[in-house]
Amino acid sequence: MESDKQSSGLCAKCGKPAAITLRYMPADLCQSHFVRLFEARVKRTVRQHRMLKKGERIAVGLSGGKDSCVMLHMLHKISQSLPIELHAITIDEGIEGYRSRTLEIAKEQCSRLGVPLTVVSFREEFQSTLDGLLEAKGAARACTYCGVMRRHLLNKYARELGADKIAIGHNADDVAQTVMMNLMRNEPERLGRFGLTSGAVDDEAFVKRIKPLFTTPERDVAAYAVMKGIQIEFAECPYAKNAFRQYIRKMLNEIEGKYPGTKLRVVRAFLEQSRLMLDGARYRIEKAGSFAKIGRCKSCGEPSSGKTCSLCLLLERG
């Protein structure tokens, strides 16, 4: 098999027995050299894109899944040498049989690392769990509802905490999927706003976002968690099967199997072109005049480019 040819069974750095095959390199690495590679890559991404500054307060979006738990672990590690203040925020959407376990993991991780945690629930904020909301709306657009509602709450609570930035656990697989989805939906402006940091328009009501795992493949995140004994739950959101992203994920993994390194090449291509796309998005917003500028939603008062924000439109408020 092709992968056998790429895997010698010995670490490419030290010749000791390997723990993992990284076909995108391609190389086998022992646990020690994999951990070094992983941590160096995350730190380099953070440094190169100036994601963190001394003294900043960082709100960490912590779902309790593997990506956000590993990101918290890495930010905590970085905070040992760069004084930053971490405060985790967990959104409890109310997804039966899924979120309760990851919520416990989030609490355990924060307790272990000494990071304060704020838990915010859909039930308290929107008077309904996601399960309850989707009973009325149908599960077909579950990820749209969940995404808009989660982003709204993360931004609101990060702002209330006085956070300078929100750290999001998007990994390289998420990025490659998002790039492909936006291309297939012909949404260049949405793609222009997407990136390592946010966004096309600065507004004091929007807390800037950073994505420290942007260049790290998802499988590497899982391997790091296993190697470092970071407690994780390998479980899938029950609504994920309805998502367009799921098809894109499957397609990209099939291509990756045949042509290793494809996902990272999509991420690199996006990074090279993102500056141009961001400039384009800013240009179009400027050209559109005040209509496209960030105002306030007439219903909830949160920042919005329209009269009513995406959340209130979805929830048919206002």
Add this chain to the structure above:
Amino acid sequence: MRLSVDGKSIKNPPKAKTVAELISALGLSEEEVLVKINGKLSPNSASISGEDEVKVMRVIFGG
């Protein structure tokens, strides 16, 4: 080989000499799994023998 996938024991595991062969025989993608042999994470070319305890973990999920 004693085989489990995502914590569930597989009664009649497929014949496979290496991790890569096992992943392929299970119809899984190497991009989506990690494999432990006798408690140790193992690369794709690692050999599997009859006495080994093999755990396959699917690690890429939506959500």
